[in-house]
Amino acid sequence: MKLGMIGLGRMGANMAQRLLADGHEVVGLDAQLMPRQAFEQQGGQSVESLRALLQQLPAPRVLWLMLPAGAITQAMIDELLPLLAPGDTLVDGGNSFYQDSVRRAREYAQHQLNYLDCGTSGGVWGLKEGYCLMIGGERKAVEQLTPLFQALAPAPDRGWAHVGPPGAGHFTKMIHNGIEYGMMQAYAEGFAMLNKKTEFELDLHQIADLWREGSVVRSWLLDLTTSALETNPTLAGIAPHVSDSGEGRWAAAEAIALDVSAPVITLALLERLRSRETDSYSDKLLAAMRKGFGGHDITHK
Known part of the structure; x- marks a missing residue:
């Protein structure tokens, strides 16, 4: 053809x-x-x-x-x-x-x-x-x-x-990408906790590779995570900025239109938006509120 x-x-x-x-x-x-x-x-x-x-x-x-x-x-x-x-x-x-x-x-x-x-x-x-x-x-x-x-x-x-x-193909792909957002966010949060547990001196690449075989969380995204951690275990040089191409936004809006609860997909999208805030006004305001009601210290630049 x-x-x-x-x-x-x-x-x-x-x-x-x-x-x-x-x-x-x-x-x-x-x-x-x-x-x-x-x-x-x-x-x-x-x-x-x-x-x-x-x-x-x-x-x-x-x-x-x-x-x-x-x-x-x-x-x-x-x-x-x-x-x-x-x-x-x-x-x-x-x-x-x-x-x-x-x-x-x-x-x-x-x-x-x-x-x-x-x-x-x-x-x-x-x-x-x-x-x-x-x-x-x-x-x-x-x-x-x-x-x-x-x-x-x-x-x-x-x-x-x-x-x-007509429309069903792109609708299905939109939902596919919304699910992808949620899966990626779950992996990212889990490995962030593993990384934070410094007293165990965990090898994150080893764990990612381990989960690829027989685990219920094995997936192609985990394969990609394993590869990334093997070549750059500390993620040096990577800016904490996550883009979105639009499908996650459409999926979140569609969930509202359909009266379907989709908190994971929606929050994953919001976390991507949050990653782009190099000078977060909302975080500054949270710190000010904690100072106001609890007397908590404010960390200054």
Whole structure:
């Protein structure tokens, strides 16, 4: 199958590489020259414009979008709409908000175009290990692209699924990332306590590696934690600043909208926000309140 990959950042380029390795033809498009050149060196073909990309693809055309969620993705979807022909399919493999995907699928359907929202998990390891694909959209369109999903997944019969109608793929990925936030926070807090128990002189890398075998808390996140502690046990040089890409915020808001109690996911998100406060006003105010009611000392800079 021949398709166009729009966005040759690390994730998009890795996915394209996996498709090439499976025998598919991929034509890449990126606004920057260097990603296009790198893709060509890896055996792919690249073009400089959207129109040139569409001319390279046989009908019905298949395009896979790997761009940051938000305005840049919406702009590309809007630009594509008048250029596509009935029967063409656009797959949004980024982390778009699921309600945007529902709206976009409805708009594309009015022009007899297929729109699939594909939540994609696997990160930088996806090229080697395969990607977990959570696909939303019309079943017929999903079935037509089955060879692509099978090539990108860890195996043809696992790691990918048509999870529901338009929007379901990105909704599932949003919840997946919310769970990820909570799991990461639990590991971080647990290892912080292990690190604080200095009288036991615990080897945190040893413990992380130990838990990888037979333990109920073993996971890929623990594998990554073990690797990090092996190469940098004191985490020297790492700033205590944790970013979020948006899905955790959406998941917390969705929990409120659905009347679902999700304290772990929500607090994990808030801890990420807190990590960015280099000069925390709230902590200063807490210290002042403790001084006021209990006479506790205030530590000055």
